[in-house]
Amino acid sequence: MIVPSNAAEELGQLRRMRLVSVVEGCTLLILVFVAVPIKHLGGHAIATTIIGPIHGMAFLLYIWTLIQTVSGADFTRPDVVRMVVAAFFPFGAFLNERALRRRQALLASG
Numbered sequence: 001m002i003v004p005s006n007a008a009e010e011l012g013q014l015r016r017m018r019l020v021s022v023v024e025g026c027t028l029l030i031l032v033f034v035a036v037p038i039k040h041l042g043g044h045a046i047a048t049t050i051i052g053p054i055h056g057m058a059f060l061l062y063i064w065t066l067i068q069t070v071s072g073a074d075f076t077r078p079d080v081v082r083m084v085v086a087a088f089f090p091f092g093a094f095l096n097e098r099a100l101r102r103r104q105a106l107l108a109s110g
Contacts, residue, residue, distance in 0.1 A: 025093025
């Protein structure tokens with residue numbers, strides 16, 4: 001199947017957004033469910049000292065990729081709000097990835 005260049009660019013951006021969404025979601029889960037309990041229950045602040053900045057960088061990458069993704073495509077306001085809000089909740093990134101995968105499949109098929 002030959003995909004027009006604008007659609008091909010959007011497909012590539014959606015793939016990047018999906019990847020970054022999963023990375024950001026994983027670092028948030030590690031921070032919330034591993035590092036914070038180790039810090040508060042085990043008394044080892046090193047866990048949050050290590051994973052905190054890693055998650056911070058993943059979050060910034062997510063926001064940067066989100067800006068690139070929505071500026072180059074026709075996303076509705078609720079889609080953009082969903083993608084922003086998803087970054088703040090554990091497991092939200094994975095729901096966002098699923099919605100992005102559906103959009104990618106629709107774009108690739110049509």
